[in-house]
Amino acid sequence: MTDATAATSSPTSSVLVIVGGSMAAVKAPSVLRRLREQDLGVRVIATPAALAFITELSLSTAADGPVGTDQHWFEARPDALHLTHARVDAAVVMSASAELLAGAAGGHANDLALATLLSVRGPVLWVPAMNEAMWRSPAVQGNVERLRAWGHAFLGPEVGAFGTRGEGTGTGRMAEPEDIAARVLELLRPVKRDLAGLRVVVSAGPTREYLDPVRFISNPSSGKMGFAVAEEARDRGADVTLVTGPVTLSDPPGVSTVRIESALELRDAVVAAAQDADIVVMTAAVADYRAATQAGEKQAKVAGDVTIHLTPNPDILLELGAAKGQRVLVGFAMETHAGVERAAAKATRKNADFILLNYPTREGTAFGGDDNQVTLVWPGGRHEDWPRVSKREVARRLLDEAVRVAHARQPV
Numbered sequence: 001m002t003d004a005t006a007a008t009s010s011p012t013s014s015v016l017v018i019v020g021g022s023m024a025a026v027k028a029p030s031v032l033r034r035l036r037e038q039d040l041g042v043r044v045i046a047t048p049a050a051l052a053f054i055t056e057l058s059l060s061t062a063a064d065g066p067v068g069t070d071q072h073w074f075e076a077r078p079d080a081l082h083l084t085h086a087r088v089d090a091a092v093v094m095s096a097s098a099e100l101l102a103g104a105a106g107g108h109a110n111d112l113a114l115a116t117l118l119s120v121r122g123p124v125l126w127v128p129a130m131n132e133a134m135w136r137s138p139a140v141q142g143n144v145e146r147l148r149a150w151g152h153a154f155l156g157p158e159v160g161a162f163g164t165r166g167e168g169t170g171t172g173r174m175a176e177p178e179d180i181a182a183r184v185l186e187l188l189r190p191v192k193r194d195l196a197g198l199r200v201v202v203s204a205g206p207t208r209e210y211l212d213p214v215r216f217i218s219n220p221s222s223g224k225m226g227f228a229v230a231e232e233a234r235d236r237g238a239d240v241t242l243v244t245g246p247v248t249l250s251d252p253p254g255v256s257t258v259r260i261e262s263a264l265e266l267r268d269a270v271v272a273a274a275q276d277a278d279i280v281v282m283t284a285a286v287a288d289y290r291a292a293t294q295a296g297e298k299q300a301k302v303a304g305d306v307t308i309h310l311t312p313n314p315d316i317l318l319e320l321g322a323a324k325g326q327r328v329l330v331g332f333a334m335e336t337h338a339g340v341e342r343a344a345a346k347a348t349r350k351n352a353d354f355i356l357l358n359y360p361t362r363e364g365t366a367f368g369g370d371d372n373q374v375t376l377v378w379p380g381g382r383h384e385d386w387p388r389v390s391k392r393e394v395a396r397r398l399l400d401e402a403v404r405v406a407h408a409r410q411p412v
């Protein structure tokens with residue numbers, strides 16, 4: 001569970017909980033109760049499929065109010081239930097089925113849940129629950145990408161046991177009610193504007209070092225961490241430039257995004273953008289080496305072993321650290337052993353203000369995940385372990401620390 005349960009939210013905040021049809025719908029009363037315990041006003045809509053798994057009575061008891069259903073919607077048409085239910089500060093769609101995702105991604109409005117979702121102004125959190133094969137299908141993943149691009153947040157699905165007919169273990173199990181409630185509170189937390197007037201540069205994703213026009217050396221970085229930092233900085237008022245290697249994420253609205261491929265291109269773009277930056281965050285997984293010579297033509301296969309001659313790439317963080325000025329410089333480091341000592345040594349050598357250390361071996365924090373568990377390491381070796389939280393929460397804490405460093409350097 002994240003630590004967001006500690007967040008305070010105004011007692012007037014309200015949340016819409018849409019319950020979709022899957023076995024996990026039985027967890028809805030627990031989610032509703034937890035949200036009410038946080039003093040939130042709660043509204044609930046159940047799809048017809050949800051009502052095959054859970055009764056209207058148990059939902060209305062847990063919500064302490066009526067449940068919106070398609071039947072009520074049709075009966076009460078002039079009252080536009082979809083508009084009244086949409087007047088909330090945030091919405092969560094739990095036990096979300098492939099069908100609900102498809103309807104929302106397609107902009108459909110043929111039932112109360114979908115029509116309401118179209119009108120919700122605040123953040124929307126999806127908590128999917130479905131069979132692993134369905135979740136991994138290109139159709140569902142395409143819909144998820146589309147909703148993400150519109151700013152919708154996702155929690156899970158998680159790896160675990162799911163289903164009633166021995167479908168077994170896999171990705172598809174819905175997140176637990178306490179985690180759902182914690183993430184809703186995170187979404188409702190008022191956004192600070194403490195970066196207004198500041199310029200933030202973020203690097204993200206992998207680099208590609210081409211050997212010939214069609215072959216390259218790279219790594220599986222998804223770019224999610226860097227995109228989360230860029231979006232958090234934007235929401236806190238910063239003027240943000242995001243320099244990213246090849247990733248499947250779309251350009252975040254309101255962020256100036258520069259797409260590059262190689263480490264040399266990354267270097268040029270970051271150094272140029274960093275000239276007038278206040279904070280530079282290097283999350284990019286930069287390839288340490290590139291081919292000493294890049295073939296202009298596709299290289300033909302030859303019999304026997306092949307030797308590739310590699311030459312080191314420039315270390316961008318090191319270069320920025322050597323001419324740091326008043327900038328706050330933040331690095332990331334992935335280590336498999338002696339993490340704190342190595343990260344502290346790196347921070348000192350590269351003149352970074354701090355480094356976020358992660359271990360690729362930690363469960364749930366591998367390349368591509370939505371969560372991260374990092375250790376904040378300062379140059380002297382002092383360090384602080386953070387819990388496993390969403391990448392957006394890591395971004396929030398990282399920027400809090402960057403602001404602290406900036407203020408310590410230039411008291412306001």
Ligand code: C5P
Pocket residue numbers: 203263282283284285286287288313314315316317318330331332333334346
């Ligand atoms: O030395 P190491 O690659 O572990 O350092 C990681 C940090 O340095 C990351 O912040 C990464 O973005 C940055 N880096 C860089 N240029 C490189 C290699 C790493 O800026 N050539």
